Amino acid sequence: xxxxxxxxxxxxxxxxxxxxxxxxxxxxxxxxxxxxxxxxxxxxxxxxxxxxxxxxxxxxxxxxxxxxxxxxxxxxxxxxxxxxxxxxxxxxxxxxxxxxxxxxxxxxxxxxxxxxxxxxxxxxxxxxxxxxxxxxxxxxxxxxxxxxxxxxxxxxxxxxxxxxxxxxxxxxxxxxxxxxxxxxxxxxxxxxxxxxxxxxxxxxxxxxxxxxxxxxxxxxxxxxxxxxxxxxxxxxxxxxxxxxxxxxxxxxxxxxxxxxxxxxxxxxxxxxxxxxxxxxxxxxxxxxxxxxxxxxxxxxxxxxxxxxxxxxxxxxxxxxxxxxxxxxxxxxxxx
Numbered sequence: 001x002x003x004x005x006x007x008x009x010x011x012x013x014x015x016x017x018x019x020x021x022x023x024x025x026x027x028x029x030x031x032x033x034x035x036x037x038x039x040x041x042x043x044x045x046x047x048x049x050x051x052x053x054x055x056x057x058x059x060x061x062x063x064x065x066x067x068x069x070x071x072x073x074x075x076x077x078x079x080x081x082x083x084x085x086x087x088x089x090x091x092x093x094x095x096x097x098x099x100x101x102x103x104x105x106x107x108x109x110x111x112x113x114x115x116x117x118x119x120x121x122x123x124x125x126x127x128x129x130x131x132x133x134x135x136x137x138x139x140x141x142x143x144x145x146x147x148x149x150x151x152x153x154x155x156x157x158x159x160x161x162x163x164x165x166x167x168x169x170x171x172x173x174x175x176x177x178x179x180x181x182x183x184x185x186x187x188x189x190x191x192x193x194x195x196x197x198x199x200x201x202x203x204x205x206x207x208x209x210x211x212x213x214x215x216x217x218x219x220x221x222x223x224x225x226x227x228x229x230x231x232x233x234x235x236x237x238x239x240x241x242x243x244x245x246x247x248x249x250x251x252x253x254x255x256x257x258x259x260x261x262x263x264x265x266x267x268x269x270x271x272x273x274x275x276x277x278x279x280x281x282x283x284x285x286x287x288x289x290x291x292x293x294x295x296x297x298x299x300x301x302x303x304x305x306x307x308x309x310x311x312x313x314x315x316x317x318x319x320x321x322x323x324x325x326x327x328x329x330x331x332x333x334x335x
Contacts (some may be wrong), residue, residue, distance in 0.1 A: 007329055009108055011086070014082070020324045020331075021117075023161035026124045027131070031230045033073070033319040035292035042070040044316045054065055057086045066314035068102045068171035075325075076101040077318045080115055100321050110325050114317075119154045125259055125288065126234045127158035129211055129308040133232055133257070138302045140209030140232070146175035146201055146245070147215040147237065148182040148221065155212050155263045156186055158195075170192040170204040171255050188322040202226055213237055213245040218268075224250025229303035235269060235293035244268040245306075252309035255300075259288045259316075266311045 012020065014181030024053025029064055034040055045066045050296060053059035060083045067076035081096040095109050134140055143159050143166050145152055152171075152231075160166055169186060173179035179197050186195045198204045205226040212234040213222060224247050227233060233254060251273050264270055264281060273279035299306055 002198065006265055010028070010325070010328060012110060012112045012324055012328060014113040017113055017120065017324055017327070020327045021320060022118050023120075023124060023127065025327075026120060026320060026323060027128050027158065027162050027253055029323045030121070030124055030294045030316060030319055031128055031132075032183065033322075034289040035313075036072075036296070037293065038283045039068065039070050039316075040289050040293075043068045043073070043315050043318060045214060045318075048106045048251045048314070053082075054085050057069045059086070064314040064317065066318040068318065069103055073318070073322060075102050075109070075318060075322055076103040076106070077321050079317050081312055085254065099318060100325055110321070110328075111239050112321055112324060117317065117320055117324070118312070119151055121316045122151060122236060122310070123154035123158035124320070125310050125312070125316055126155055126212060126236055126308070127162035127255065129259070129291065129310070130159060130212075130232055130234060130283050131162040131290055132288075133299050133306040134210075135230060135299055135302045135310065138230060139163065140171065141165055142168045142210070144170040144172070144198075144204035144208035146172050146204070146213040148175070150245050151164060151236065152182055152213040153185060155214055155234075156182075157211065158187075159212065160190070166193075166210075170195070170196050170198050171183040172201045188208045196318070204281070210234065214244060216243065217245050218243055218325060220244055220247040220250075222246040222250055224253050224291045224311045227305050229305065230237040231305050233305070233307045235267070235307065235309045238265055238268045238309075241266070241268045241271040247275055248276065250305075250307060251279050254311065256284050256307045257286055257288070257291060258308070259310035261287070262294060263309050263311045264312055267309050270309060287311060 048064045051061045060082040064079040079098045085093050087093045098112040098114045100110040171179045183195050183197045201221050210232045214239040290296040
């Protein structure tokens with residue numbers, strides 16, 4: 001395998017990442033990488049490792065490595081995440097950085113802002129799944145967002161890029177000032193888009209074709225009985241068995257897909273549903289890679305409800321970092 005050509009070590013900050021990873025480029029890149037059988041099979045992604053840190057209350061360091069030896073992805077990436085809950089409200093409680101190396105020589109190639117990368121790739125994964133599961137004969141027009149935190153505007157932009165049929169966005173958040181700020185931001189960015197704040201999540205669920213949730217809720221905020229026929233439910237927020245964004249009825253009514261197998265162990269909605277006998281592993285229709293490759297069937301009818309649960313892995317970190325790095329090198333070379 002040929003090693004990547006030598007280039008000076010580069011640092012890609014958050015501003016540069018947003019320029020290098022626009023959703024119209026990032027979403028198809030992730031789809032192509034996940035759908036490539038040799039490429040996706042060749043990516044190694046060991047379980048993340050967590051270390052408690054005595055330097056601050058409840059502080060922790062998480063390490064997430066991934067690598068691939070395929071000629072089209074000759075990289076090794078290490079994502080380091082620090083969690084310092086005591087930072088709030090003075091500083092963000094979570095910081096991240098991704099170090100990129102050549103998997104052929106071990107040479108360091110780049111350091112990338114991991115916080116911005118995580119926001120971009122997480123939203124891109126959700127939008128990719130929504131586009132793969134959308135009905136071609138009844139394109140979605142209403143997107144509902146649950147949560148107005150850092151990820152919410154990215155989810156909105158990614159879905160708008162992947163599904164241009166969306167003409168209306170509904171925003172719900174427990175803290176009304178945050179939902180109002182998100183509504184104002186989306187209206188300013190998209191003057192022709194109808195963006196509305198809703199007081200009750202039930203109202204948004206009942207009206208939406210796509211419901212995207214990015215909250216830290218430990219109690220269901222989406223009642224499955226309110227989902228419209230043909231709706232798509234996107235669950236992003238939960239990453240521990242104690243967290244839960246939808247009730248069991250949503251999983252009973254919906255056909256469930258996951259981003260990676262880790263979701264079955266980490267997502268509270270799925271872990272709890274299995275424990276309660278609501279869901280079996282065999283009930284999960286497939287993973288995002290299988291959807292992208294077309295090896296599992298996606299939506300089977302216009303009225304079928306689909307559910308996609310993501311917890312994120314270093315696989316998409318590696319693919320997104322690859323695109324950012326190679327685009328940066330190509331842009332610099334052509335400058």
